[in-house]
Amino acid sequence: MGVILIDNDVVVNEISKELEGIGTNNEAEYFALIERLQHAINLGWKDVCIQGDSRLVIDQVAGSWSINADNLKKLNAEAKELIKRFTSVKLEWIERERNSKSLS
Template identity: 35%
Template sequence: MIHCDGSAVPNPGRMGLGAVLTAPDGTRHSLSTQAEGRGCNNEAELRALMAALQEARRHGASTLVIHCDNSVVVGQLAGTALEPFVRLAALFEEVRSELRSFASARLVWIPRHRNREADALARAAVGLMPKNPVPAGKHRP
């Protein structure tokens, strides 16, 4: 199982990549790195996913369930998005190709609050503190 997230600071800006990989036996591996160059949050999300897929392959994974909180990325990769994301088309295709190289790879959208650990790793990669959770019933201005 993979939980992945990307951060761009500012947006666009430096990109932080974060992921948590959990093997069937419960063994966990974390990934927190800054990507080369500058990009937007969607590019950071894609690069985080690619880094997580490569790390999963290094650990011998063949079947994956991937959790991502970016609906644009999930929609584009699932082919359900209404409009193509032209600027990142080559990167989307590279990720699709990597996904197809696994025996099974299922990408699942999850809400942001269920992806806090991957988010904290992505933010740490660019020197940011984790986001504080919003208390139930409270909204940020």
């Protein structure tokens, strides 16, 4: 899982770790989102723009897609609880090709 936190075009934090026991790529995408949100909260950020290349996760958290998989419902709820702690959150799907910033 890789997460990069950027503030005004400056990389503030880069997180890269292996997720053991994760069953699906969608679960891994949710864990990355939750990790991003937790770190943004720890930094005291109130307004965030979350960009991700998983349309499923972005659209499910935004509420425009339903959640059929039971294993994602709990992760979705956890992400939404974290989102409530921000003043504003913009969720933006980006194409995988545009999501190319590499972690060191």
